[in-house]
Amino acid sequence: MSINKMKRVQLVCFSADARKLADExxxxxxxxxxxxxxxDLPELRDDFFxxxxxxxxxxxxxxxxxxxxxxxxxxxxxxxxxxxxxxAEYDRKTFTALEESFDNTTKTVEKILDTDANRKELVESxxxxxxxxxxxxxxxxSNLKLSLTKxxxxxxxxxxxxxxxxxxxxxxxxxxxxxxxxxxxxDKNLMYCxxxxxxxxxxxxRERYRxxxxxxxxxxxxxxxxxxxKAIKTRIEAIRNELKNVEDRIRLFADVGRSIETMYDRxxxxxxKVNLLGQMMAGDAVRILSGWLPAEKAxxxxxxxxxxxxxxxxxxxxxxxxxxIQLKNNxxxxxxxxxxxxxxxxxYSGIDPTFMMSIFYFIIFGMMLADFGYGLLxxxxxxxxxxxxxxxGGTRQMMLMFGICGVATMIAGVLFGSYFGDLPSAISQxxxxxxxxxxxxxxxxxxxxxxxxxxxxxVGAIHMLAALGIKGYMLIRDGxxxxxxxxxxxxxxxxxxxxxxxxxxxxxxxxxLYGGVAMLVLTxxxxxxxxxxxxxxxxxxxxxxxxxxxxxxxxxxxxxxxLAGGVxxxxxxxxxxxxxxxxxxxxxxxxxxxxxxxLNLAMNLLGSFVHAARLQYIEFFGKFYxxxxxxxxxxxxxxxxxRLINQ
Amino acid sequence: xxxxxxxxxxxxxxxxxxxxxxLATICPxxxxxxxxxxxGEASSGVIIEDPGKFGKxxxxxxxxxxxxxxxxxxxxxxxxxxxxxxxxPVDLSIMxxxxxxxxxxxxxxxGYFSAIxxxxxxxxxxxxxxKRPDHFIKGVLYAAMVETYAIFSVLISLxxxxxxxx
Numbered sequence: 001m002s003i004n005k006m007k008r009v010q011l012v013c014f015s016a017d018a019r020k021l022a023d024e025x026x027x028x029x030x031x032x033x034x035x036x037x038x039x040d041l042p043e044l045r046d047d048f049f050x051x052x053x054x055x056x057x058x059x060x061x062x063x064x065x066x067x068x069x070x071x072x073x074x075x076x077x078x079x080x081x082x083x084x085x086x087x088a089e090y091d092r093k094t095f096t097a098l099e100e101s102f103d104n105t106t107k108t109v110e111k112i113l114d115t116d117a118n119r120k121e122l123v124e125s126x127x128x129x130x131x132x133x134x135x136x137x138x139x140x141x142s143n144l145k146l147s148l149t150k151x152x153x154x155x156x157x158x159x160x161x162x163x164x165x166x167x168x169x170x171x172x173x174x175x176x177x178x179x180x181x182x183x184x185x186x187d188k189n190l191m192y193c194x195x196x197x198x199x200x201x202x203x204x205x206r207e208r209y210r211x212x213x214x215x216x217x218x219x220x221x222x223x224x225x226x227x228x229x230k231a232i233k234t235r236i237e238a239i240r241n242e243l244k245n246v247e248d249r250i251r252l253f254a255d256v257g258r259s260i261e262t263m264y265d266r267x268x269x270x271x272x273k274v275n276l277l278g279q280m281m282a283g284d285a286v287r288i289l290s291g292w293l294p295a296e297k298a299x300x301x302x303x304x305x306x307x308x309x310x311x312x313x314x315x316x317x318x319x320x321x322x323x324x325i326q327l328k329n330n331x332x333x334x335x336x337x338x339x340x341x342x343x344x345x346x347x348y349s350g351i352d353p354t355f356m357m358s359i360f361y362f363i364i365f366g367m368m369l370a371d372f373g374y375g376l377l378x379x380x381x382x383x384x385x386x387x388x389x390x391x392x393g394g395t396r397q398m399m400l401m402f403g404i405c406g407v408a409t410m411i412a413g414v415l416f417g418s419y420f421g422d423l424p425s426a427i428s429q430x431x432x433x434x435x436x437x438x439x440x441x442x443x444x445x446x447x448x449x450x451x452x453x454x455x456x457x458x459v460g461a462i463h464m465l466a467a468l469g470i471k472g473y474m475l476i477r478d479g480x481x482x483x484x485x486x487x488x489x490x491x492x493x494x495x496x497x498x499x500x501x502x503x504x505x506x507x508x509x510x511x512x513l514y515g516g517v518a519m520l521v522l523t524x525x526x527x528x529x530x531x532x533x534x535x536x537x538x539x540x541x542x543x544x545x546x547x548x549x550x551x552x553x554x555x556x557x558x559x560x561x562x563l564a565g566g567v568x569x570x571x572x573x574x575x576x577x578x579x580x581x582x583x584x585x586x587x588x589x590x591x592x593x594x595x596x597x598x599l600n601l602a603m604n605l606l607g608s609f610v611h612a613a614r615l616q617y618i619e620f621f622g623k624f625y626x627x628x629x630x631x632x633x634x635x636x637x638x639x640x641x642x643r644l645i646n647q
Numbered sequence: 648x649x650x651x652x653x654x655x656x657x658x659x660x661x662x663x664x665x666x667x668x669x670l671a672t673i674c675p676x677x678x679x680x681x682x683x684x685x686x687g688e689a690s691s692g693v694i695i696e697d698p699g700k701f702g703k704x705x706x707x708x709x710x711x712x713x714x715x716x717x718x719x720x721x722x723x724x725x726x727x728x729x730x731x732x733x734x735x736p737v738d739l740s741i742m743x744x745x746x747x748x749x750x751x752x753x754x755x756x757x758g759y760f761s762a763i764x765x766x767x768x769x770x771x772x773x774x775x776x777x778k779r780p781d782h783f784i785k786g787v788l789y790a791a792m793v794e795t796y797a798i799f800s801v802l803i804s805l806x807x808x809x810x811x812x813x
Contacts, residue, residue: 342785446809557795564802567809571720574727603713607798610791 001333003352004326005295006632011288011305011312018287022276024304025289026269027092029636030297032324033279034290049288054278061271064106068264071112071253078254087390087643088262095644098266105256105263112253119246126239132220133232138185138192139225147222155199159216160190161209179205261641269637276635292324292632323348324632333358335401338394341631343617350626351474357616360463364615366408367456368561368608370445371569373420374601375409378402390643402605415442416562420597421569430577431585445563446570453559460555460619464548465495467623474624486526490519517542551619557611565604572596660744661729661736667748667755668725671804675718675758675797682711682766689773696777703776703783710790711766714758717801721754724808743811750807757800765793 009031013021025031090098139146139158149156163186179197186192197205206214221228280287293301298314305312317323325345327337329352336358346352369375382403386396413419417440425437438444445452472488475481494516500509525537576592579585621627637644690704725747730737739747772786 342788560799560802563806564798567802567805568717568720570809571724571805575720575723578732599713599716602709603794606787606791607794610788611795613788614792 001329001352001355002327003346003348003350004328004632006317006323006326006348007293007295007298007314008290008317008321009293009301009312009314010290011310012286013289013305013308013310015282015285015287017308017310018277018280019273021289021305021308021310022273023096026273026276026635026637028297028300028304030293030301030634032292032632032634033276034292049281049283052278052280052282052287054274058271058274058278061267061274065264065267065271067113068105068109068260068267071109072257072260072264074112074116075250075253075257078251079257085258087641088258089643089645090262091645095266095269095642098262099270101259102263102266105259108253108256109260112250115246115249115253119243119250122239122243122246126236126243129232129236129239133229133236136219136221136225136229136232138187139219140229141184141225142182142194143224144194145222145224146219146228150199153199155197155202157195157197157202157205157216158193158219159195159209159214160192161215162213163189163191265637265639265642268639272635272637294326294632317348321348322630325629326632327352327354329354329358332404335397335404336361338397338401339613339616341394342613343621344627345629345631347626347629350629351470351624353470353621353625356466356470357620360459360466360620361612361616362405362408363459364463364558365405365608365612366412367459367558368612369405369409369565369604370412370416370562371418371420371565372410372413373418373423373597374604375406375411375413377601378406378409378605380406382406402609416440416445416566418566418569420593421566421573423569423573426570426573426577430574431581445559445566449559449563452562453556456555456558456562457552459558460552460615463555463615463620464551464623465492467620468492471624486519486523490516490523492516493519554615554619557615561604561607561611565600568600568604569597572600658741660739660741663741663744664725664729664739664747667744667751668722670755671718671721671725671751671758673718674755675714675762678759678762679712679715679718682714682762682769683708685766686711686769686773689770693773693777700776700780703780704773706787707769707772707776707783707790710769710787710794711762713794714754714762714765714797717797718754718758721751721801721804721808724805725751728808728811747808747811750804750811752804753800754797754804757796761793761797761800765790765797768793 144156178201179195181193181195184192184194195205219225223231276289280289282288293314301314325348327334327340327345329337333354337354339357339361340346340352340354366375369378382399385391386399386403390396391399417438419439422436424439428434428437438447443451443455468488468491472484475484475488493512497509497511497513497516500506501513502509520541521535521538523538524541525534528534528537572592576589576596577585579588686704686708690701690708693700693704726732728747729739768790769786772783772790775786776783
């Protein structure tokens with residue numbers, strides 16, 4: 001309904017009090033901080049004051065938070081039933097008191113991290129041993145000690161050959177060769193062989209088999225392969241047991257998950273405080289803080305700082321200052337601020353469009369989705385989510401908005417006779433063998449598309465006229481009466497003239513029409529210098545009718561989206577009821593119904609959301625909106641896992 | 648004129664209509680498959696860095712899938728109108744078959760191209776999820792704008808098929 005009045009705050013306090021004051025202000029949650037010296041006293045910068053450097057402290061808290069987060073990740077797989085627990089609630093006293101358990105929790109976190117590091121080491125050793133084990137497997141048949149690679153007169157070589165070499169191996173091994181080859185084992189691709197040779201014959205041996213793809217291996221270990229393999233197996237089992245113990249120890253930590261989460265939020269609160277401290281300017285003994293405060297919170301602010309020795313100043317914003325914007329609307333319309341926020345916030349001197357926009361958004365969204373069943377699901381789903389999961393901030397607003405739009409959808413569904421599309425009719429025809437039903441009260445879009453189109457365009461026309469009206473209100477509010485008459489009233493007269501002369505002809509209709517044309521021609525060129533330019537540009541302004549016309553046609557998308565959803569629903573119902581009233585038919589029905597309507601709901605929900613918003617942004621806001629503000633973001637606590645009351 | 652006889656036998660009314668139905672499934676399905684695949688590839692890259700973003704990327708991946716579904720239900724409706732699924736299949740004249748073929752054309756063409764383009768916007772949306780996950784809804788809205796034209800085309804196709812008199 002309105003943009004909240006803001007006050008600029010300038011505060012000077014003693015350095016000793018700065019930290020406690022920061023704590024007070026963070027819990028006040030109503031102050032948006034901005035750079036004091038830059039904006040208020042640029043000439044004092046560097047001479048007397050410098051920025052407070054809190055980076056080290058901030059980094060300390062950040063690294064603590066990261067290790068806490070890491071610990072939570074480690075124990076996460078062992079925490080069951082977590083998501084069903086309600087978030088723990090704290091008020092200011094109990095939350096602040098949490099810092100007493102800080103050391104304990106830090107110790108526990110370190111233990112968790114150490115245990116996890118231990119586990120990682122074990123896993124690595126296990127992997128290494130298993131690789132070793134796999135490398136030894138082909139050689140198990142051999143009896144030779146692995147440490148035996150040569151004697152005085154002979155040598156041993158372990159090698160692999162591609163399998164093709166088998167036959168030629170037999171042929172090659174002539175009597176003359178000073179080596180003996182034994183095939184220990186084979187697998188899919190390779191033969192694993194040992195060659196024992198006279199030490200003079202090594203080169204000749206290598207030469208002979210180089211072509212055949214010989215690959216020499218030096219196996220690790222000293223005992224025969226079978227013995228080594230067994231030893232490794234024992235070690236692997238020992239490590240596996242120890243790994244199990246370590247996992248069990250980690251599992252025991254699962255219970256402390258809650259307290260770690262709570263402490264994480266507590267640390268984040270400290271970090272927020274440090275952030276606020278960092279935004280102060282420091283002199284020798286004082287700190288300066290500057291920011292924006294909603295005017296209605298001024299009393300609470302004064303009470304907050306009353307116990308400290310401070311000097312402060314609250315003043316109204318001046319022209320041209322970049323004031324943060326906080327919108328204020330009643331409970332039903334506030335959720336629609338989401339739509340405004342997605343586009344852009346108004347400037348401080350502008351207007352809060354939420355009130356009018358929410359009414360039209362409600363109507364247009366309903367007309368686009370237009371189904372009782374979908375609306376009911378939307379309504380129950382969104383309000384149920386808000387009640388059960390208690391989201392905060394933007395998510396909560398969006399859910400509430402969709403829930404309210406669900407009501408509009410239900411109303412439109414009843415008017416158009418759409419209950420999951422033509423489901424009652426499809427059931428009556430295909431399951432019960434009776435005639436098709438028509439449940440619509442106002443009109444059936446599929447049978448009377450032209451009437452639906454006309455209704456959409458009428459809604460669009462009212463929408464745009466309302467936008468023009470808001471423009472007129474803004475002009476009058478700022479005292480520009482003449483502009484309001486010329487720019488807004490003349491168009492109203494013209495449109496009234498068009499209605500009474502052409503749409504619903506009355507005898508005096510033409511006079512109104514001429515009056516409107518005259519007003520426009522005479523006033524739209526009033527900025528120009530000479531009489532000819534004035535009249536020329538006045539007449540040329542009638543050309544804007546084209547853009548009004550195209551804006552109006554834009555509203556035909558209400559027909560398109562409304563109809564598309566309905567038609568797709570009919571086809572889904574047709575597919576679902578094809579099986580007839582048999583067992584298979586019922587199963588088919590349930591399956592197709594859930595999949596088909598679920599999909600249709602999702603797609604149409606998205607489409608309606610986007611296009612209803614688009615109509616607001618382009619056709620509605622385009623006529624009067626002054627954007628460019630930034631949203632009010634007070635320094636406040638944003639806990640991830642807990643809920644804070646009294647905030 | 649053996650060739651002409653062959654042509655006449657192939658292009659009966661029924662067959663032309665079935666050809667339309669086939670194309671209405673082929674082209675949008677092709678586009679959706681390609682599109683959903685493109686977004687899936689981009690998503691996998693994001694998940695490597697942060698597996699927690701899976702839900703958001705899945706939503707973006709689901710967006711180009713709708714054109715395939717629209718094409719499928721158009722084909723389905725054409726088949727129903729021809730009576731192939733019931734007990735009395737209708738014998739369509741060439742003109743009637745051509746009508747159903749033409750009715751399938753909007754979703755055939757627009758479904759394919761809009762699926763590809765929507766996928767490209769969705770891939771850009773995956774970038775938004777990677778760098779600024781809080782603004783992921785804006786990426787979804789961008790992709791949803793492209794869907795408008797698929798909705799329009801399926802609307803016309805379905806209307807034409809529904810109001811077909813056998």
